[in-house]
Amino acid sequence: MTVAVLALQGAFAEHENVLKRLGVDCIELRQAKDLETPYDGIILPGGESTVQGKLLKELGMFDTIKEQIENGMPVLATCAGLILLASEVEGQEGCHFGTIPMCVRRNAYGRQLGSFHTVAEVKGVGEVPMTFIRAPYVAETGDGVEVLATVDGKIVGVQYKNQMAFAFHPELDNDTRIHEKFAAMVRDK
Numbered sequence: 162m163t164v165a166v167l168a169l170q171g172a173f174a175e176h177e178n179v180l181k182r183l184g185v186d187c188i189e190l191r192q193a194k195d196l197e198t199p200y201d202g203i204i205l206p207g208g209e210s211t212v213q214g215k216l217l218k219e220l221g222m223f224d225t226i227k228e229q230i231e232n233g234m235p236v237l238a239t240c241a242g243l244i245l246l247a248s249e250v251e252g253q254e255g256c257h258f259g260t261i262p263m264c265v266r267r268n269a270y271g272r273q274l275g276s277f278h279t280v281a282e283v284k285g286v287g288e289v290p291m292t293f294i295r296a297p298y299v300a301e302t303g304d305g306v307e308v309l310a311t312v313d314g315k316i317v318g319v320q321y322k323n324q325m326a327f328a329f330h331p332e333l334d335n336d337t338r339i340h341e342k343f344a345a346m347v348r349d350k
């Protein structure tokens with residue numbers, strides 16, 4: 162089993178470290194030709210969704226990844242990654258991959274003071290540490306979207322078919338259970 166980590170910008174190395182700890186093989190997606198290497202799941206890391214979206218298009222990677230996701234490739238998305246998957250971004254024209262029917266609010270906790278840490282329940286995992294960095298939250302979910310986590314009444318984790326998305330950064334805390342849940346999903350596909 163091989164997991165591909167989108168490695169254009171942001172916190173991709175941290176995801177790779179977690180995968181290594183779990184003994185999961187990983188490759189980096191840096192350019193279009195990397196998409197030809199066989200892999201079984203994709204991680205979309207945190208960073209800046211606008212930058213990532215732009216690079217994905219400029220590097221000719223966007224359409225292939227969108228198709229892979231639509232065809233059932235398991236995806237774990239964190240923070241900016243969650244924004245890439247959303248079908249609607251509040252106050253913005255259009256979306257990126259748009260493969261999860263939901264509306265997200267970017268920088269939902271304020272730009273300057275928007276970083277915080279908490280512990281909360283993730284469905285099927287238990288209480289996990291959550292680090293939020295200029296994080297979005299999910300303002301609205303569409304049909305078929307399962308809410309996996311909320312913090313202060315705001316949705317911060319969802320699953321839709323083969324896609325799991327979190328507003329926080331599980332790769333930055335010393336707790337590998339979310340990646341384990343994802344690895345199990347890839348294995349069982």
Ligand code: GLN
Nearest residue numbers: 207208209210240241295
């Ligand atoms: N604020 C970023 C965005 O809008 C997300 C922040 C993050 O990934 N830590 O893309």
